Amino acid sequence: MSGHRRSILYVGGPVRWLCLAGVFFLAGCSSFLPHSQNDNSPFSTFADAQHAVASLVPMHSDMETLKTLGIDPLKLANAKLLTHADVVRLFVPSSILEKPDLDPGIVACLEARDRCHGIELNASHITAVRTGNFFADFFNFSRHTETSGWRFNAVILLMDDVVVYRNWGGQPTVNESDVKTNPLGPLQDIGPSTVPLK
Numbered sequence: 753m754s755g756h757r758r759s760i761l762y763v764g765g766p767v768r769w770l771c772l773a774g775v776f777f778l779a780g781c782s783s784f785l786p787h788s789q790n791d792n793s794p795f796s797t798f799a800d801a802q803h804a805v806a807s808l809v810p811m812h813s814d815m816e817t818l819k820t821l822g823i824d825p826l827k828l829a830n831a832k833l834l835t836h837a838d839v840v841r842l843f844v845p846s847s848i849l850e851k852p853d854l855d856p857g858i859v860a861c862l863e864a865r866d867r868c869h870g871i872e873l874n875a876s877h878i879t880a881v882r883t884g885n886f887f888a889d890f891f892n893f894s895r896h897t898e899t900s901g902w903r904f905n906a907v908i909l910l911m912d913d914v915v916v917y918r919n920w921g922g923q924p925t926v927n928e929s930d931v932k933t934n935p936l937g938p939l940q941d942i943g944p945s946t947v948p949l950k
Contacts, residue, residue: 793829793875794822798902798924801875805906805920810857813915818871818908825871834870836862839909842870857917861909868911876903878926899928 795801804821807813818824825831834842843858851859861868878901906920 793877793904795875795904797877798904798922801904801906801922802920805873805908805918808908808915808918810916810918811914815910815913817915823871823873823908825873828873828875830874832872832874834872834907834909836865836868839868839870842907855917857909861911861916864911868909870907870909873906873908874904877901878903895932897930899926899930901926 793801795804804823807821808817823831825833839858839861843854843862854862861870878899880897880899883896883898902922902924903926904920904922906918908915909917
C-alpha cells in the first residue's frame with residue numbers, strides 16, 4: 753500500500769501543477785499579448801494641438817508665439833520646415849488656381865519669395881493592442897488588433913517670421929479594428945512554398 757501511495761503522489765504532483773498552470777494561462781492570457789504605443793506629440797490631446805494652432809493670429813503672431821504654444825520646429829518630432837519652393841508646390845499644384853482662389857496670407861507669402869517659409873506639423877498619439885485568445889494569437893490562427901488614439905496635422909506659413917496663414921486637420925478619434933485569420937496557423941506562411949514548380 754505504501755508503494756501505491758507513493759506512486760499516486762508522484763503522478764499527482766506534476767498533474768496538479770499542470771492544471772494550475774493551465775488555469776493561470778486561461779485567466780491571464782490577454783496580458784501576454786503584445787501592444788505598442790507611438791507618441792510623437794508635445795500635446796496631450798487633439799484638442800490641445802488644435803487650440804495651439806487656432807490661437808495663432810495671422811499678421812500678428814510670430815516665432816516667439818509659436819514657441820510659447822509649444823510649436824518649435826527645431827525641437828518637434830516630425831515637423832518639416834518648408835521653403836518657398838515647398839510652399840509653391842503645396843498650394844499651387846496646377847495652373848488652374850488663381851490668386852482669388854487662395855487665402856490672402858498664402859498669396860502674400862508666395863509673393864514674398866525668399867522671405868516666405870513654413871512649418872508642416874504632424875503629431876499623433878496612437879496605441880495598438882492585440883486582444884483575443886492568447887493561444888490563437890501565439891500560433892498565428894487569429895490575430896485581433898485594436899488601434900486607438902488621434903492624428904493631427906497643420907501647415908503654418910510665415911513671412912519674415914510673422915505668421916500669415918495657418919490651417920489644420922486630422923483625425924480627432926482613431927478607432928480601428930483589424931482581424932487576421934489563418935486557418936493553417938503557423939503553416940499558413942509556408943503553404944505556397946510547397947507548390948511544385950512547373
